[in-house]
Amino acid sequence: MTRSETARPRPYGGLADKRRSILTGALTVFARDGYSRASIDAIAAQAGVSTRTIYNHFGDKAGLFQAVIQESASRAAEAQIAIIDRHLGKIVDLEADLVEFGEALTGPMSAEHAEHFSLVRQVNAEAGHIPQAAVDAWQETGPLRVRRALAARLREIAARGLLRIDDADIAARHLMLLISPAEPSYPGAPVSPEEITRLVTAGVRAFLHGHLPRRDR
Amino acid sequence: MTRSETARPRPYGGLADKRRSILTGALTVFARDGYSRASIDAIAAQAGVSTRTIYNHFGDKAGLFQAVIQESASRAAEAQIAIIDRHLGKIVDLEADLVEFGEALTGPMSAEHAEHFSLVRQVNAEAGHIPQAAVDAWQETGPLRVRRALAARLREIAARGLLRIDDADIAARHLMLLISPAEPSYPGAPVSPEEITRLVTAGVRAFLHGHLPRRDR
DNA sequence: TCCGATTTACAACCATCGTTGTACTAATTA
DNA sequence: TAATTAGTACAACGATGGTTGTAAATCGGA
Numbered sequence: 001m002t003r004s005e006t007a008r009p010r011p012y013g014g015l016a017d018k019r020r021s022i023l024t025g026a027l028t029v030f031a032r033d034g035y036s037r038a039s040i041d042a043i044a045a046q047a048g049v050s051t052r053t054i055y056n057h058f059g060d061k062a063g064l065f066q067a068v069i070q071e072s073a074s075r076a077a078e079a080q081i082a083i084i085d086r087h088l089g090k091i092v093d094l095e096a097d098l099v100e101f102g103e104a105l106t107g108p109m110s111a112e113h114a115e116h117f118s119l120v121r122q123v124n125a126e127a128g129h130i131p132q133a134a135v136d137a138w139q140e141t142g143p144l145r146v147r148r149a150l151a152a153r154l155r156e157i158a159a160r161g162l163l164r165i166d167d168a169d170i171a172a173r174h175l176m177l178l179i180s181p182a183e184p185s186y187p188g189a190p191v192s193p194e195e196i197t198r199l200v201t202a203g204v205r206a207f208l209h210g211h212l213p214r215r216d217r
Numbered sequence: 218m219t220r221s222e223t224a225r226p227r228p229y230g231g232l233a234d235k236r237r238s239i240l241t242g243a244l245t246v247f248a249r250d251g252y253s254r255a256s257i258d259a260i261a262a263q264a265g266v267s268t269r270t271i272y273n274h275f276g277d278k279a280g281l282f283q284a285v286i287q288e289s290a291s292r293a294a295e296a297q298i299a300i301i302d303r304h305l306g307k308i309v310d311l312e313a314d315l316v317e318f319g320e321a322l323t324g325p326m327s328a329e330h331a332e333h334f335s336l337v338r339q340v341n342a343e344a345g346h347i348p349q350a351a352v353d354a355w356q357e358t359g360p361l362r363v364r365r366a367l368a369a370r371l372r373e374i375a376a377r378g379l380l381r382i383d384d385a386d387i388a389a390r391h392l393m394l395l396i397s398p399a400e401p402s403y404p405g406a407p408v409s410p411e412e413i414t415r416l417v418t419a420g421v422r423a424f425l426h427g428h429l430p431r432r433d434r
Numbered sequence: 435t436c437c438g439a440t441t442t443a444c445a446a447c448c449a450t451c452g453t454t455g456t457a458c459t460a461a462t463t464a
Numbered sequence: 465t466a467a468t469t470a471g472t473a474c475a476a477c478g479a480t481g482g483t484t485g486t487a488a489a490t491c492g493g494a
Contacts, residue, residue, distance in 0.1 A: 036253030
């Protein structure tokens with residue numbers, strides 16, 4: 001009897017993708033508001049799902065948060081690794097290829113996964129309130145996996161004599177740092193494409209000169 | 218009549234430093250728990266002050282948070298600039314001095330201002346919920362001021378022919394990035410002094426080779 | 435010692451929120 | 465079509481928390 005008109009859900013029959021709806025909706029809200037601010041009601045509304053369904057799928061808020069972290073890290077890492085493979089698989093002009101790589105990484109991919117990087121900021125702030133195991137698992141499927149993939153490519157390049165690398169992990173870390181122009185506090189990154197190119201190029205040059213073989217310096 | 222025995226406040230007369238007590242207590246709690254999690258009650262307890270006094274001094278929670286951000290940024294920036302001046306004022310051996318500078322910056326100073334850097338993570342996560350003016354003011358009295366001081370020192374060093382620098386601001390950014398070994402997600406930084414030295418040295422080498430004048434490469 | 439300002443303890447208000455139970459409805463399968 | 469499953473609406477509970485008013489108490493200085 002208390003049935004009403006509200007919420008004719010999806011017009012098409014879609015179902016069983018409830019879980020995915022929840023994950024993407026929760027990513028949006030967690031990334032925007034952070035863990036504490038984000039309410040289950042807001043997430044349910046964003047996902048077009050009842051709050052009860054969220055609890056049925058993920059147990060409680062903390063469980064949902066961890067699932068979102070894992071999912072988002074996995075997707076973003078795959079996208080980043082794809083870019084790594086695409087740009088650093090076949091090197092023709094090292095500096096040019098690195099610049100293109102950096103632009104691809106900080107331009108369209110950062111834009112497409114903006115919510116993910118916002119979520120990463122939340123995780124970094126919230127780390128003290130997340131079980132250590134969950135933080136470790138996230139590091140493993142996310143940043144560490146990406147850095148290892150990048151380090152492997154750098155090692156290949158070094159093996160061809162185009163780079164001199166002592167510690168590929170440190171080199172990968174340096175490269176990632178030097179080509180990330182974003183001020184973390186300004187999510188909407190009001191940086192123009194020219195500015196990105198300028199910062200990325202400067203970062204790549206600094207990286208290259210720090211890791212070029214002696215004969216090329 | 219409802220007077221009781223709880224809370225014999227400070228045995229010594231201290232007063233009028235209530236404001237400072239609140240700021241340092243709030244820094245502790247905000248840094249540990251983040252803005253939303255931090256309750257006024259917890260802050261009052263940490264500061265040894267009644268909640269009412271907090272409202273009398275800072276209006277509301279948001280006002281307190283912004284005051285804490287400003288205060289903490291100001292203190293940390295002064296400490297960082299002091300280290301910059303001490304290590305980069307008189308250069309004798311550029312690489313050695315830079316390594317010492319990096320160690321000073323990432324070792325004792327990071328430890329002493331650990332709460333500050335934890336707060337910075339909170340601000341980065343919370344940026345979307347803080348008035349833009351407050352974020353700008355924080356950037357100005359904190360990171361930007363430090364980077365400008367570092368850029369000025371680097372320009373001096375370049376003027377003496379020890380570095381080749383096109384854009385001192387970018388160079389300062391690079392140096393700060395390369396000598397910060399901390400994984401942001403692991404606040405308790407379980408990195409040994411040897412590991413710090415290793416990472417800082419690698420960062421300094423990469424930076425130096427990226428910015429040395431040609432004749433020294 | 436007395437006055438004004440500051441601080442405190444306390445209560446109360448109102449809002450939000452995580453979570454659960456439940457009965458009803460829509461979708462899937464046999 | 466019947467039975468099982470998954471999803472929804474709704475209400476309710478308990479807890480927490482920001483904020484304010486107020487009267488007592490404490491402190492600094494004249």
